[in-house]
Amino acid sequence: MFDIDLPWWEFVVRGVMIYIALLVMMRVSGKRTVGQFTPFDLLVVMLLSESVSAGLTGGDDSVAGGLIVVVTLVALNVAIAFITARSSKAADFVEGTAVLLGRDGKIFKHVLRRNHVAEGDMEQALREHDCPLGKMKYAFLEADGKITILQN
Incomplete structure (x- = not known):
């Protein structure tokens, strides 16, 4: 249950790579995609989360591996919030402008x-x-x- 199959750092790298890839895809998809979810959009988000889950954990089903990924994603989210609060250029890139x-x-x-x-x-x-x-x-x-x- 707690024995992980991969090195701990691989979970971190996987989390960072997928977080960045999804962030870029959300920015490319446009403001309206994010602003108004239709039932189709909700379906896409659910399928996205399911499709990247194996990529995040590398097939590891351990609790420890899952927790490493969760901590990585939360840390990235906090870091992005910290950076965008202090840099208007970063905020424009991540959040977009009117x-x-x-x-x-x-x-x-x-x-x-x-x-x-x-x-x-x-x-x-x-x-x-x-x-x-x-x-x-x-x-x-x-x-x-x-x-x-x-x-x-």
Whole structure:
């Protein structure tokens, strides 16, 4: 139960590699993927976690190996939070920045497409903010995937 099949440091290396790979994939997938989970997105996240589990432990089923991976992932998460709180460049890379989707009643459709935002989502955000298109001053896609509308 507590005997590990691999050297302890291999669990750490595996955890770091998979953490970084998943972080990069989440950034590449776009803000909307992170901001609004559909049932399909939830399924993908569940499958991702299952697919990387063997890679994290290298087939080791010991409690100690699992705990080493958990400690590594939590430590990485704390380290990333520490770094992004102190460096705006790191925060921009890890968390992203807001993107201007529209201004003065005009929606930038090419920006919507580039950021994987459906026009229906933009229209929904306008309704949620009780803002007719003509009164929209700015529309932003925030780093967390939400759409913010500022009115005249």
